[in-house]
Amino acid sequence: AQTVTQSQPEMSVQEAETVTLSCTYDTSESDYYLFWYKQPPSRQMILVIRQEAYKQQNATENRFSVNFQKAAKSFSLKISDSQLGDAAMYFCASVNYGGSQGNLIFGKGTKLSVKP
Amino acid sequence: KAGVTQTPRYLIKTRGQQVTLSCSPISGHRSVSWYQQTPGQGLQFLFEYFSETQRNKGNFPGRFSGRQFSNSRSEMNVSTLELGDSALYLCASSLITGPGGELFFGEGSRLTVL
Numbered sequence: 557a558q559t560v561t562q563s564q565p566e567m568s569v570q571e572a573e574t575v576t577l578s579c580t581y582d583t584s585e586s587d588y589y590l591f592w593y594k595q596p597p598s599r600q601m602i603l604v605i606r607q608e609a610y611k612q613q614n615a616t617e618n619r620f621s622v623n624f625q626k627a628a629k630s631f632s633l634k635i636s637d638s639q640l641g642d643a644a645m646y647f648c649a650s651v652n653y654g655g656s657q658g659n660l661i662f663g664k665g666t667k668l669s670v671k672p
Numbered sequence: 673k674a675g676v677t678q679t680p681r682y683l684i685k686t687r688g689q690q691v692t693l694s695c696s697p698i699s700g701h702r703s704v705s706w707y708q709q710t711p712g713q714g715l716q717f718l719f720e721y722f723s724e725t726q727r728n729k730g731n732f733p734g735r736f737s738g739r740q741f742s743n744s745r746s747e748m749n750v751s752t753l754e755l756g757d758s759a760l761y762l763c764a765s766s767l768i769t770g771p772g773g774e775l776f777f778g779e780g781s782r783l784t785v786l
Contacts, residue, residue: 589772600675601762601777608772647715651771659705659728660775662715 558583560648562663569638570671576623577633577666579648587653590624590631591660595645604646607631609653635668643670674699676778678763684784690751693781697744697765703727704746705775706738709760718761721746750783758785 559582569575581590588609595601607615607624614622619639623632635642645667649660677696685691697704706718717730721740738748744765750757760782764775 593775598779600779601764603774606772606774653771659717659720659730660715661717662707664714 558650558652558661560650560661560663562646562648562666564666565664566667566669568669568671569635569642571638571640573638574634574636575638575668577635577646577648577668579631579633579663581629581631581648581650581661583629583650583652585652585654589651589653590622591649591651592620592622592631592633593647593649593662594642595647595665596641597644601647605633638670640670640672643668676763676765676776678761678778678781680781681779682782682784684786685753686786687753687755689753690749691753691783692747692749693761693763693783695746695748695763695765695778697746697763698767698776701765701767701776702744703766703768704740704744705764705766706746706748707762707764708732709762709780710758715762718748753785755785758783 561580590607592604593601594604605617619636621634645665647665648663679694703722705720708716719738720728724740735751740746760780762780764777766773
């Protein structure tokens with residue numbers, strides 16, 4: 557069975573600094589997708605970044621980047637130049653290539669606080 | 673373009689009652705998924721619908737059911753409510769059916785069972 561583990565329940569970062577959120581996963585499949593979703597307080601969850609397992613190049617979206625280590629089954633999210641609006645719950649998720657899109661396996665989440 | 677709309681946003685029920693939650697996906701999205709979010713268990717997959725057919729179901733008891741209509745709107749129903757059913761129920765829609773696509777979430781329906 558697929559599992560996703562986020563070992564940091566809470567993290568804090570100073571505005572304008574960099575923070576890294578950790579995620580490890582376990583799957584027996586060789587092809588899968590990994591995601592980071594952001595859930596701001598009382599607002600919709602939105603996709604931050606997506607990584608396809610067969611791509612060795614780490615995905616990047618503006619201030620957000622990932623460090624994807626396939627052999628170690630690690631998928632960390634780096635947020636550079638942190639902003640107050642980055643404060644949210646961050647969820648790591650995975651889905652196997654042969655799976656259905658809607659059936660994501662989520663980690664328990666990391667609550668990120670941004671200090672001004 | 674309107675986002676995913678879930679109604680009601682908040683509701684309070686008592687044990688033994690039943691509840692129906694509604695989800696209107698983004699226009700053109702035919703895939704709808706439901707998740708239960710609780711502090712203890714996190715986000716757990718309930719079911720996924722595409723073109724009125726249930727494609728996948730999570731590990732929940734039969735008290736949890738759902739359906740999708742021809743206009744892609746979806747409803748989920750929980751019968752014989754238990755205290756443990758208190759949760760935020762999230763609906764998500766997507767444009768494509770294969771894995772890897774982006775899920776667009778609604779703000780959720782927060783159910784409290786007393």
